Amino acid sequence: MWNRGPLGRLLVVGAGVLAARAALRAVRRAASPGSLDRTNFRGRTVSLAGGPAVAAGASLAAALGAANPTVAAAALVAGGGAGAVGLYDDVAGSRPDQRAVKGFAGHLAALRAGRVTSGVVKIVGVGVAGLGAAALLAVDPARRRPRHLVGRGADLLLGAGVIAGTANLVNLLDLRPGRAAKASLLVAAPLTRGAHGGPAAGIAGAVVGILPDDLDERVMLGDCGANALGALLGVAIADRCGPIGRAGALAVLAALTATSERVSFTQVIGRTPGLRELDALGRRTP
Incomplete structure (x- = not known):
């Protein structure tokens, strides 16, 4: 694993770029014509190929940059698992009976009514992936673990919550071209420092x-793509935090997620100088 020093980190960044580009070409070749086409917010036809490409590229590169095989396995479980159930929701969720259900609360309401939506499958799948990745981080020999069983259990659940919560939050931002990717890059950049970077x-x-x-x-x-990037960022956060840090991160994630049920992030970004310009930076003009 390449994780030592600036040159090592730069090599990992390069590996991530190459892996994502190679995966994008592979997905485009493998997909049948039109199967991944969707209409975006402007009415343009856009391919979902970016999701599997960035999920595969980021998972592989994150594993390559991990400090040891345990952390590498956690990255593969989180990115691969969250990406897989996200892809299922992308495909199955496009059906008319599924598209009517919106938001976390909407999917839970459908479940209470006896309907298992693709969104519910995604929620459960991301949670399971987060728990699996957190369990791997919990046995990382390089990590200091709480001494008592209750403390270890709490630490495990906090780690799973951070991974699943970050996956959900990045997905909530994926409403405009480049927004979720930019947010992921802004979060990832400071996390590249140190032994866990x-x-x-x-x-x-x-x-x-x-x-x-x-x-x-x-x-x-x-x-x-959004769920995979978020889950991988959650692993990067959880890997470098103890129980207190994980609890703080989870509190922030919970607050932002709760806010999203009442406030439109798109409207907030559009009204906020600085955020508005950053959100639009590099985006194709109408």
Whole structure:
């Protein structure tokens, strides 16, 4: 695993760029014509190929940059698992009976009514992926673990919550071209520092590899890409935090998620100088 020093991090970033670009070409070749086409917010036809490409590229590069095989496995479980159920929701969620259900609360309301939506499958799948990745981080030999069983259990659940919560939050931002990718890059950049920074470098590289196509509306991340990036960022955060840090991160994630049920992030960004310009930077003009 390449995780030592600036040169090592730069190599991991490069590996992420190459992996995402190679995966994008592979997805485009493998997909049947039109099967991944969707209509975006401007009515343009955009391919969902960006999602599997960035999920695969970021997962592989994050694993490559991990400090040891345990953290690498956690990255693969989180990115691969969250990406897979996100792709299922991208495909199955496009059906008319599924598209009517919106938001976390809407999917839970449908479940209470006896309907298992693709969104519910995604929610459960992301949670399971987060728990699996957190369990791997919990046995990382390089990590200091709480001494008592209750403390270890709490630490495990906090880690799973951070991974699943970050996956959900990045997905909530994926409403405009490049927005979720830019947010992921901004979060990943400071996480590349220190002994735990290799996975974040891989994530950043994969985002850089896919961002031009995302901004130009040739591809979109969809739930597959956004969930995978978020889950991988959650691993990068949880890996470098103890229980207190994980609890703080989870509190922020919970507050932002709750806010999203009442406030439109798109409207907030549009009204806020600085955020508005950053959101539009590099995006294709109408």
